[in-house]
Amino acid sequence: MKSTPSEILDYRCRLENPTSLGRSGVSQIYQLHGLQAEGYKILQELFTNIKDKLFNEYGVRTYSTKNEIKVAIDGVVLNQYLTKDIDWLGIDRFTLEIILRKEFCLKFNNQIEWKCNSRVMKLIVNQSSNIVKGVKYRSKKNIDSSSLFDIYGDFIIDCTGHNTSSSKWLKESLNLIVPTVQIHFGGGAVTFIGERFRTGNLTFDSAAVIGVIANPPKKNTSFILSPVRQINTTDQNSLGILTACAITCVNSEYPPNDSYENLLEWTKENLDPEYFTVIKSIKISSPIIPNRHAIDDRKYVEVLGKKWPQNYVLIGDAMCTFNPQYAQGMTHACRQARELGKIFGENCHKLKDISHIFNRRASKITEECWLASTVNDWKIPTLKVIETNKNGQVKIYQRGYHSDITNNDEPRTPLKIRFMQWYNYWFFQCASKSEQLATDFLFVVNQSSNPLILMKPTTFFRVIRMAFMNYLKEKGLFGRRSTS
Numbered sequence: 001m002k003s004t005p006s007e008i009l010d011y012r013c014r015l016e017n018p019t020s021l022g023r024s025g026v027s028q029i030y031q032l033h034g035l036q037a038e039g040y041k042i043l044q045e046l047f048t049n050i051k052d053k054l055f056n057e058y059g060v061r062t063y064s065t066k067n068e069i070k071v072a073i074d075g076v077v078l079n080q081y082l083t084k085d086i087d088w089l090g091i092d093r094f095t096l097e098i099i100l101r102k103e104f105c106l107k108f109n110n111q112i113e114w115k116c117n118s119r120v121m122k123l124i125v126n127q128s129s130n131i132v133k134g135v136k137y138r139s140k141k142n143i144d145s146s147s148l149f150d151i152y153g154d155f156i157i158d159c160t161g162h163n164t165s166s167s168k169w170l171k172e173s174l175n176l177i178v179p180t181v182q183i184h185f186g187g188g189a190v191t192f193i194g195e196r197f198r199t200g201n202l203t204f205d206s207a208a209v210i211g212v213i214a215n216p217p218k219k220n221t222s223f224i225l226s227p228v229r230q231i232n233t234t235d236q237n238s239l240g241i242l243t244a245c246a247i248t249c250v251n252s253e254y255p256p257n258d259s260y261e262n263l264l265e266w267t268k269e270n271l272d273p274e275y276f277t278v279i280k281s282i283k284i285s286s287p288i289i290p291n292r293h294a295i296d297d298r299k300y301v302e303v304l305g306k307k308w309p310q311n312y313v314l315i316g317d318a319m320c321t322f323n324p325q326y327a328q329g330m331t332h333a334c335r336q337a338r339e340l341g342k343i344f345g346e347n348c349h350k351l352k353d354i355s356h357i358f359n360r361r362a363s364k365i366t367e368e369c370w371l372a373s374t375v376n377d378w379k380i381p382t383l384k385v386i387e388t389n390k391n392g393q394v395k396i397y398q399r400g401y402h403s404d405i406t407n408n409d410e411p412r413t414p415l416k417i418r419f420m421q422w423y424n425y426w427f428f429q430c431a432s433k434s435e436q437l438a439t440d441f442l443f444v445v446n447q448s449s450n451p452l453i454l455m456k457p458t459t460f461f462r463v464i465r466m467a468f469m470n471y472l473k474e475k476g477l478f479g480r481r482s483t484s
């Protein structure tokens, strides 16, 4: 934490083990992370000087969604002609983690005690009153020792991420089964860092963030570039941007990470030529780091009502993990944390009720992100869905050739999801022609607006009208077909 900004970048590019920097268990730390506008806003509210520090000490900048970002889905550019701009923070996850830790220590130094290199092993509970009172942990440095230490708390926030053992702990100590749904969509990514050079194509050279979103089953690959630092250079061909580049997939169509040459070859075959040109022009300055088998994984804590224990909550990925392509996870965690702060701040709730109130409110945040993340995932040809109900019964559904081998039933896309797939398609067609709809959409994507604004009556009728007119054109009943 005492490292200088350039040392941090150097650690990042040399893949220094995060444990040595005091943070372990976050293998995704080297993957490209975009922080959505609402998450950035929450961090600025918590740490008022953070923006100045990022800009002045770390060469970080924000980028205008209106002018410096090109993002497309299925050929539709999403951010043309916005009515309001949105800032995109160009930073890498590794640097962000370290800065946040530093800021946290500065702000709360005498109120916190770090227990690094420790692993929580189980919950300490009072079964008869359904209360979590603390945790038992062991030191990772002393793996041979079976000794566990106790730590007690009035309120325990479990933010143990996507590999959380919370379900296991609750079953062991309170015989509580948490209903879950896991959606396996074959998600994967490779990320590297490099300096951007001109391609000669002004559309892309003027864009700091470039992205194309997978659109399964037609297009199962995607990519995104997002700046991590500005750099000083005298090279006329350099854009002066150090960027993170992530090449991602669904349906297990993983990009290779054995060499840059093979990755470029793969990119040439799997992405559009103009994106290949952009990627080819990057001078790579880090290894290529893979991440595979990302899943959507949700715990339906809210359906347990008062069966859920008092004084214990899950936050962030521990409650729900999303398809990383939509960059929702960090902002989802920030929003849940803000909600918990709000509940305590309301000063009118009894401590024993807070976990239940939180579960109800936090699950609304989760539901928004869950829908945004899973609507497209339900289109994956090799989709696998694992459902565990509150009695602990597990049902596995699977599509594609694996279903013949495993004898699992095919998953049936829920009606709500089918409607949303249909609605989204026509919404994008409208948004490509409407400044207001494109702006509304990007505010929702950044978790700054409630998704329901995409279905407000005027928008809803516009989308329905577009779909209906197209239907008439297809049937030859009205003019000629305009979109496909």
Ligand SMILES: Cc1cc2nc3c(=O)[nH]c(=O)nc-3n(C[C@H](O)[C@H](O)[C@H](O)COP(=O)(O)OP(=O)(O)OC[C@H]3O[C@@H](n4cnc5c(N)ncnc54)[C@H](O)[C@@H]3O)c2cc1C
Residues within 6 Å of the ligand: 023, 024, 025, 026, 028, 031, 032, 033, 034, 035, 036, 118, 119, 120, 121, 159, 160, 161, 162, 163, 164, 165, 189, 291, 294, 315, 316, 317, 318, 324, 325, 326, 327, 328, 329, 330, 331, 333
């Ligand atoms: C490839 C990839 C790309 C992603 N891209 C984005 C993106 O662009 N934007 C975005 O917002 N999100 C992205 N995410 C998601 C994001 O990384 C997570 O949503 C976010 O880190 C969740 O934060 P968290 O605090 O809940 O968990 P984490 O950041 O995972 O932290 C969990 C912590 O708990 C610790 N822990 C676990 N078990 C124990 C235990 N038993 N005892 C003690 N400690 C324990 C772990 O060691 C770890 O330090 C991406 C994820 C992946 C995999």
